[in-house]
Amino acid sequence: MLNKIEQQATNALDDLHQCANFDQTTAKIIAVLYLSKKPLSLDEIYKKVGASKTNCFLKIKRLENLEVIKKIKEKNSKKIGFYFEKNIDKMIFEHMNQRYRTLLVLTKMMFEKIISKYNINELNKEELEQLKILKIQHKKINMFIEKFEKLFSKLSKEIE
CATH class of the missing domain: 1.10.10.10 (Winged helix-like DNA-binding domain superfamily/Winged helix DNA-binding domain)
Structure with a gap:
């Protein structure tokens, strides 16, 4: 008990x-x-x-x-x-790192799957605009992933 x-x-x-x-x-x-x-x-x-x-x-x-x-x-x-292991800050950091990496990778893959699926010559004007929005968001997620990697790399060094 x-x-x-x-x-x-x-x-x-x-x-x-x-x-x-x-x-x-x-x-x-x-x-x-x-x-x-x-x-x-x-x-x-x-x-x-x-x-x-x-x-x-x-x-x-x-x-x-x-x-x-x-x-x-x-x-x-x-x-x-x-x-x-009594290093709770390291445990929380590792858990956050893993969860966010998974989320970011899945989001990036989702955009890539949709973007690669379509030939721009086969899309109407509205679909082209939507695809353009997806490409912009894909670019933003890639930029965020780069920032995330730098931030978590710096934090990792500080925690260890």
Whole structure:
């Protein structure tokens, strides 16, 4: 079961984690690992969180895949522990970076797909104007991507 501080941390982190599409159990797992001085086993986590072992395992695997938490094997033991790297600014930065890169790439690809699909000789005047608007927006998104890359590169150096 969560202690008072773990519960408060879970509540405080809940809004943040909802932005990242994490549910309450996932928020509890993160809070427990964030406040732990040492890596915790799956048994320790599920007992504190109050969810089933299977549910916790699935949430932990997702967090591992997202590189939010790390798994380590204890020396001279088969025991596996999980921990949350306490560098929260780096974690938030990486999450934002990944989300925005995905959004920008998808937007750029959407414009490119539409623009490349049409032969300008086969379009009427209205369609040509619309295609022109798309080309302008495509150019703007490319310029924004360049600015984004420079900004995030600078931020990345400052965070590390």
